[in-house]
Amino acid sequence: MAEIIASLHDAGKKFFFHRVLKNINLEVKKGEILGLIGPSGSGKTTCIRCMLGMEDLTEGEAFVLNEQMPKRKVLDRTGYMGQETALYGTLTAYENMVFFGQLKNLSKETLQTEIDKNLKLVDLYEYRNKVVTQFSGGMKRRLSLAITLLGSPEFIVLDEPTVGIDPKLRLSVWNQLSALADEGKGLIVTTHVMSEAEKCDRVALLVDGEILAVGTPEDLMREFKAASIEEVFINMEVET
Template sequence: MAQTDALYDALSGRENLKFYGLMKGIAKRDLNAEVDYVAKVVDLTADLDKRVAGYSGGMMRRLSLAIALMGKPDLLILDEPTVGIDPALRRQIWAELSRIRDEGRSILITTHVMDEAELCDRVALLLDGKVMAFDTPATLERQYQVATIEAVFLKAEGAE
């Protein structure tokens, strides 16, 4: 899932999902069930048959995330997956990401939302393209003697 949404705005959400599903090699017989499942995860079921041109920015992000989730990839790479998404839906998405992790699949997430970094198994904090810290959130917080990953970042970069 790229930072910029790569969607066909002349198509509906459902048509985008089906197109990308076929591109990912999902069998036609499984496509409708896969579309229904990912649409439910990102709360787009009611809007699937609307043209993407009429979607809000948040809806487009959710559709992009749904596309990324399709086909059960072994590795998900998600750039800022919950930007513009309300707190209740963010919680639902993180529950799905936890389920995916528990299945043994890997997820690489970039985020500026430090409370989301707390939900990850391991965190790499980057500054000017260099890794300034890498470990579990709890270990980093102990190392830097702070209570949050945001505080780790601030202390590691010398802002505190």
């Protein structure tokens, strides 16, 4: 049985009197990509932020790399890419990579290798000396992804990572994510692109703060009598 990299146990979250997550039980295993899909406002972002300890749970527990969250030291072994870019606009792409790489305590030699590798992955290497304020929205997303992957984190959390990225580069990114899973990393990815969900090893369906089903894309297609994950998504919304 694959090792569990991260998990939520009986997790619940309230914002004031509004319940956002209800009795969430979810695991991310070593060597897999877990896709988290659901309608807008279903709680996907809150779910992954609670798993990382970035949001306090109202109920239940979160664990990452065998540590109960929040635990600051664990964050050096994780990579997180949120929906909002957190970049320094007056710095170049390269300077942003150096800054965030130093926060991860990467050696100078390792950092240089990681910067070159990841900038090439997201097709930004030739723009490495360009100031970020001159980047398009899609370029900023790609740079954020490159920063997230610095240091080969063991647990990688990506909140809609390919928004604004063209189809050809999106395929390249997903090939790299699959390669990371093959190396034994654990990844959880939220997405609204159903063809991306089909690339995941398992998919969790989140609706109104509750997990309705978890399984391989093939299992979910059988369960919901669907020919694709997009049809699963549509059938799920009809049933709820």
